[in-house]
Amino acid sequence: MNYWPLLGILLVVLGFALRMNPMLVVTGSAIITGLLGGMDLVKVITTFGKAFNDNRIIAIVWIVLPVIGLLERYGLQQQAARVIRSIKAATVGRLLLLYMLVRQATAAMGLTTVAGQAQTVRPLVAPMALAAAEQQLGEVDEPTAEKVKAYSAATDNVGLFFGEDIFIAIGSIVLIQQTLATYGYNLSPLHLALWAIPSAVAAFLIHGTRLMLLDRKLKLGGK
Incomplete structure (x- = not known):
């Protein structure tokens, strides 16, 4: 059994402990986990794209939050x-x-x-x-x-x-x-x-x- 992909968990813990940007920490850890698991870089990026496309409704939050911000800005x-x-x-x-x-x-x-x-x-x-x-x-x-x-x-x-x-x-x-x-x-x-x-x-x-x-x-x- 290959335990190297588990290093991604350690990277997440270390990144959060150092108070690094959570988005960068999670993304970087996911890429490294994929590479250590035997996937090539193209396949890792493809997997990211498929996951985003399958759950694209999540992106709606990026439309809602700016609207709320503008409403707050104007009182x-x-x-x-x-x-x-x-x-x-x-x-x-x-x-x-x-x-x-x-x-x-x-x-x-x-x-x-x-x-x-x-x-x-x-x-x-x-x-x-x-x-x-x-x-x-x-x-x-x-x-x-x-x-x-x-x-x-x-x-x-x-x-x-x-x-x-x-x-x-x-x-x-x-x-x-x-x-x-x-x-x-x-x-x-x-x-x-x-x-x-x-x-x-x-x-x-x-x-x-x-x-x-x-x-x-x-x-x-x-x-």
Whole structure:
């Protein structure tokens, strides 16, 4: 057995430890692994091209991110915060609770990419939550601001993680089904999706309670 290709893993670890450019580290390690595995350079590059072509939908992110950057450059965060300041009843907990409901509902329908950390939380949800915190506290110090941002990101994670399993045509459902099948439990995707609903409801109630407790803490001055 040829163990030389495993040097690629060592190169990845070494590159990350030296804080080198991750793209260069991974690409270089992949090329070296291919060469050590007996592939010529042309075949390695061909394999890269085929993988990119088979997964070209990933490249969409390079179109979305510049759009978000331009929107932020022209005041998207400021406008989002202004909208929240105009709603007197808005609080951090209520805002994030509503967002979690929408995130879970859309994820349950298979729309897992309509929101997310980069495209929704950073440019919209977090600024709106911070504006709501300012309405509750008047002035938000850095630790409180970071806590609000963390709750915003966590809300997106909870909504997506426990909502997507309700959709039967999602990778996680297939993984669960195949794993259970290896142990002799033959369950249909629909069966698994239905049993994901109680988990999603429990997650909503538990994290929703945490959001309401956050509201209470901010109402008391963040202490």
